[in-house]
Amino acid sequence: MGIRALLLLTLIAVTACETVPKTMDPAIFEGEMSALSDNPSMAASDRQIRDLLARPDLTEAQRADAIFLRAEKRLDGRFNLPGARADFDTFVTLQPEDARVSTAKRRQIFVAEEIESAQRRLAQLQNLSDWFDDKVLMGDLDAGAARYREAGLTPNPAQLYLLKESGFVCVAAADSDSQPVHQYGTARDDVADAVWCDDPSLS
Numbered sequence: 624m625g626i627r628a629l630l631l632l633t634l635i636a637v638t639a640c641e642t643v644p645k646t647m648d649p650a651i652f653e654g655e656m657s658a659l660s661d662n663p664s665m666a667a668s669d670r671q672i673r674d675l676l677a678r679p680d681l682t683e684a685q686r687a688d689a690i691f692l693r694a695e696k697r698l699d700g701r702f703n704l705p706g707a708r709a710d711f712d713t714f715v716t717l718q719p720e721d722a723r724v725s726t727a728k729r730r731q732i733f734v735a736e737e738i739e740s741a742q743r744r745l746a747q748l749q750n751l752s753d754w755f756d757d758k759v760l761m762g763d764l765d766a767g768a769a770r771y772r773e774a775g776l777t778p779n780p781a782q783l784y785l786l787k788e789s790g791f792v793c794v795a796a797a798d799s800d801s802q803p804v805h806q807y808g809t810a811r812d813d814v815a816d817a818v819w820c821d822d823p824s825l826s
Contacts, residue, residue, distance in 0.1 A: 647680045652688075660692060665700035666764075666788040669693065687717040691727065698734055703762035704741070708734045751776055764789055772819050775806040780813055793820040 655675060662668040672693040676686060694710035697703050711727045711734065718724065741757045749757070751774055758767040768791040771778055778786060783804070786792040792804055794816050801818035805811070 645680050646682055647678060647685060649685075652681075652685050656688060656692060659689075660696075664784075664788045665696060665702045666785055668696055669702065672696075683717060687714050687721070690714050690717070691723060694727070694730070698730055698737075701737070701756070701760045703764075704734050704738050704760050705762050708738070752779055752782070755782055759785065764791075771804075772802065777805045777808070777811070777814055780811070783813060783817065787817070791820055792817050794818075 659668050659671055659675075662671070672689055675681070675689050681689070690710045691714045694707045694714065697707035697710065708731060711731045714721075714727050715724050737760065741760045745754070745757050745761070751770065755767040755771060755778070758764065758770075764785070768786055768789070771782075771786075772791075777783075783792060793801070795801060795803070795818040799818055801821055803814075804817040804819060805814040
């Protein structure tokens with residue numbers, strides 16, 4: 624075999640090795656999953672799981688684990704239940720022999736019932752707080768935030784926390800002329816310096 628041919632084969636072999644995707648270290652993955660599971664912020668953990676799923680080095684089993692965790696957190700947090708339903712469907716497709724499949728299918732029943740109930744409530748007259756919670760449940764936090772901002776009413780503490788974690792509510796700067804979250808009634812300590820973010824995508 625000539626030198627050129629040998630060099631060509633070597634180059635092909637090296638290139639092939641470099642294009643084989645690495646697998647995320649199992650210990651690192653488990654550490655991230657544990658932190659995500661313990662994270663009390665639904666908005667933050669949902670974002671972080673999305674970023675985790677965007678990694679190209681996850682194994683199929685790791686991807687399924689992350690999707691199952693997101694589905695569980697979404698259902699437990701009543702946060703984007705249509706997304707939770709899709710996650711459970713994806714998990715069952717990816718891991719049909721997994722012991723958690725029966726749990727996923729059972730949880731899908733609860734998800735469907737919650738979605739149906741929310742849709743019935745949204746079709747009726749609701750106060751803003753209840754309407755916001757149902758919009759969050761249906762995965763439409765943007766609309767909920769926009770309605771609160773337009774109305775000038777103050778979200779309850781749990782809703783305010785979610786809006787802060789999702790980047791809709793910011794802490795006012797010293798010279799801020801941003802719209803304050805609280806405009807009417809008795810002010811709470813947790814909204815004293817809360818303003819609507821000028822650009823939620825940048826917060």
